[in-house]
Amino acid sequence: MMAPRGLLTIRVSRRSFLQAGTAAATAAAGLVSRGSVVRASAATDSSFDPWVEVNAENLRHNVGEIARRVAPRPILAVVKNNGYGLGVANVARLLEPLSPIAGFAVVKLAEALAIREAGVKKPVLLMGPFDEAGLDEAVAKDITPMVYTPIGDVLERVARKRGRSVPVHVCVDTGIGRVGVPHAKAAPLIRDLAARPSVQLQGVMMTFTEDPAFDKEQLARFQSLCGSLQGEGVRLGTRHAASSFGLFQHPDAFLDMVRPGMALYGMYSEPEFRGLGLLDLRPAVSLKARVIYVKQLRAGESAGYNRAYVAKQDVWVATLPVGHADGLPRVAAKGGRVRIGGALYPLIASVSASHSIVEIGPEPRVAIGDVASYFDAQDGSRPEDLAQACGSSVYDLAMHLNPLLPRRVL
Ligand SMILES: Cc1ncc(COP(=O)(O)O)c(C=O)c1O
Numbered sequence: 001m002m003a004p005r006g007l008l009t010i011r012v013s014r015r016s017f018l019q020a021g022t023a024a025a026t027a028a029a030g031l032v033s034r035g036s037v038v039r040a041s042a043a044t045d046s047s048f049d050p051w052v053e054v055n056a057e058n059l060r061h062n063v064g065e066i067a068r069r070v071a072p073r074p075i076l077a078v079v080k081n082n083g084y085g086l087g088v089a090n091v092a093r094l095l096e097p098l099s100p101i102a103g104f105a106v107v108k109l110a111e112a113l114a115i116r117e118a119g120v121k122k123p124v125l126l127m128g129p130f131d132e133a134g135l136d137e138a139v140a141k142d143i144t145p146m147v148y149t150p151i152g153d154v155l156e157r158v159a160r161k162r163g164r165s166v167p168v169h170v171c172v173d174t175g176i177g178r179v180g181v182p183h184a185k186a187a188p189l190i191r192d193l194a195a196r197p198s199v200q201l202q203g204v205m206m207t208f209t210e211d212p213a214f215d216k217e218q219l220a221r222f223q224s225l226c227g228s229l230q231g232e233g234v235r236l237g238t239r240h241a242a243s244s245f246g247l248f249q250h251p252d253a254f255l256d257m258v259r260p261g262m263a264l265y266g267m268y269s270e271p272e273f274r275g276l277g278l279l280d281l282r283p284a285v286s287l288k289a290r291v292i293y294v295k296q297l298r299a300g301e302s303a304g305y306n307r308a309y310v311a312k313q314d315v316w317v318a319t320l321p322v323g324h325a326d327g328l329p330r331v332a333a334k335g336g337r338v339r340i341g342g343a344l345y346p347l348i349a350s351v352s353a354s355h356s357i358v359e360i361g362p363e364p365r366v367a368i369g370d371v372a373s374y375f376d377a378q379d380g381s382r383p384e385d386l387a388q389a390c391g392s393s394v395y396d397l398a399m400h401l402n403p404l405l406p407r408r409v410l
Pocket of ligand 1: 078127207242243244245259260261262263269
């Protein structure tokens, strides 16, 4: 491990950390998930590099909360975008043993395959695009495609090749205007797929725009479509629509199964949801690093590119090895705070690619090696707190976490 500059100023208690560094790095390596992300060997991580912590207990707690709210319906866990930053294989492995979890949903074939490579057996729904070769690979690995185009002949071809029927979920666009067969044109497609012996229609799904008034119209369109097809005797399988937003806003849209992402990871997707008392969510993800340098700026001295910060009086500042390349939004320097040793300190100057700076105040109250938390499960430094303080979103904070950062599962 390279000694950071200023090492000689380190406190005695930090020396023991440094001496233990090699052992600690080795221990941490055992906790780093492999298979979920392509990353440099854990053995090459410096103990001063930032890391992402995954709190398994909080993840389980959140599943319990959601299961209680939607009982007796199952949960299709959305683990796309590297498991919302926690590591797709990490979360799939941690969630699979929990009985309310019916399966997993991702948007990239590579993530679906990573879940299978991690040994996870529960159903995996691929909500993203694929070509015929990709479909073939998906079917071979027991991955269920989401479909919305006249793909029946291709499904039959793959079914013949694989000697098995192909399960599908049909995505219906009830007004979001992205993927999904338009609701007014959905009935012929669904009838066609349901009639093919080599296709198993396992579910139909839709996504809300999260516009409260229009959501009602969307749900009515979906219900009307499903009702008339069921009236004809078409077996639709599992109907699902509710994301985290729906868990709070649309109990009438829980249908046969719910499909949340963010709530599983313990974050309130909208600030208003936090005070409702409907779900007690506990953040299951933290972004942490150790202070790498502490210095005093004299009045008039500056910090950051373009001299973004100029000290009004003598002040101590600490440098942290976390920048926008790690997933910290640049706007975090505009109101965000970092927890170090129980206190919250403002991020100042600018967030550069690999560094950020916090203002400590008139006394040098932190030291090299102190653990700093950009967000964690504590009130005041929850992801929602950082997002709100700097005008960012919990989706940006979680999903932009660099996949190369080590994940430590606690
Ligand atoms: C189709 C679909 N369903 C469910 C979700 C889960 O959403 P959330 O993380 O807000 O619960 C997403 C994520 O954006 C999605 O794209």
